[in-house]
Amino acid sequence: MKAFIINRYSKKEQLQLVELPEPVANDNEVLIQIHAASINQLDVKLKSGEFKLLLPYKFPLVLGHDVAGIVTKVGSKVSRFKVGDEVFARSADFKIGTFAEYIAVNENDLALKPKNITMEQAASIPLVALTVWQAFVEKAKLEKGQKVFIQAGSGGVGTIAIQLAKYFGATVATTTSADNFDLVKGLGADIVIDYKTQDFETILNEYDVVLNSQDEKTLEKSLRILKSGGKLISISGPPDVSFAKEIGLSWFMKTAISFLSRKVRKQARQLGVDYSFLFMQANGKQLSEISALIQTDIIRPVIDKVFPFEQLNQAMLYVSSGHAKGKVVIKFK
CATH class of the missing domain: 3.40.50.720 (NAD(P)-binding Rossmann-like Domain)
Known part of the structure; x- marks a missing residue:
């Protein structure tokens, strides 16, 4: 699969587009084909090394916390999701990696995507x-x-x-x-x-x-x-x-x-x-409650720009500028 990686902490170096093996979903995980992901300030700070003492990641590292996509495989102990479900999530710490074509996510961190919004809008929400x-x-x-x-x-x-x-x-x-x-x-x-x-x-x-x-x-x-x-x-x-x-x-x-x-x-x-x-934690149950508020139009996503996946580095620079209104999203398809 295609993925953007970093090999070390750096403010200036760009993410590199590479080919990586498709993740394997463990017993309690689902494999998601990613349709959209959003960029958070957390991604920018992780890239620059601001959290290296608190979150000691190993390299090469695929960044990205927010995902919206379709379930393509389910682990043997997964009970709440099936192949074909449209889902969204904030992937858990040390299980991040949404700047790629696929990601494995624990079912407890996952929720069904609200039906009244697009994949891009859904990806802007979780974190x-x-x-x-x-x-x-x-x-x-x-x-x-x-x-x-x-x-x-x-x-x-x-x-x-x-x-x-x-x-x-x-x-x-x-x-x-x-x-x-x-x-x-x-x-x-x-x-x-x-x-x-x-x-x-x-x-x-x-x-x-x-x-x-x-x-x-x-x-x-x-x-x-x-x-x-x-x-x-x-x-x-x-x-x-x-x-x-x-x-x-x-x-x-x-x-x-x-x-x-x-x-x-x-x-x-x-x-x-x-x-x-507060350093927020992934939580599928809470995300389901938020999804209900989205489906009744109590909360609506606010998106500034959508970039194609290949322009992730440009999108990261835009987020780093601090001028985005709402969220910045990358689109895979």
Whole structure:
């Protein structure tokens, strides 16, 4: 099969198109012929080596976390899927590789593709929607009437986060550029702040939840707009000790992560708010719940551009620019 690989961590080197053996589906896995995959900031960061201590992958490495395609083979213990099913998934850590023609995915990480969207739209959903679901449902336990601040509302995570927060009955504030005001308002944002000309800290206060996806300075300002007991959930770091325990890191790494997050945890304590880091996990059951919201038009995918598979390197550069509205997708057929 055709696949794009990296042989080492690098910001500048391009991915190489090569021929690899077709993956073999284990007993609990299905083999998927990939029709579309999307690119996430996580792929860009993995390529550059930002997560090499937390996620020590072996080379050559096929990147790619999101997939939409058709099941072509099923393992002997698979019970929920059959050959011919249209499915989508966020492949699990250390089982990634959607920048290829085929991938084997555990059935527990898989869901049936919503029937009312295309393969390209389906591929844009899993990682960002699961990130938002795990932030709002598991960590924040978001409730009707609460106030939520979502940074970068026009991005891949932001466009889904706005829609899901509104579904839960929250008041939503977000930041974006003036060019994207209509987009985020159309998704349901109540308060829209131009990050180029306005300071959200002078506009927002007494918020219940912040979904942080930006830099350290923005994180510190976001802590200060929370009300007492409010929660900041960060998907851009720094990792905290709870995360280190969840993924079973060594004592040394737990100590290192505790040091890295010491400053922000201290600031949160002083302000009487809660800080936590989220590194989302693959979850087919949650993805099925998200699929139901898509099929009832509560959540709609937002795609900026679709690139042919052969132009993956150009697509990666576009995502790296940070200017995409919604998601960037690669199409195989």
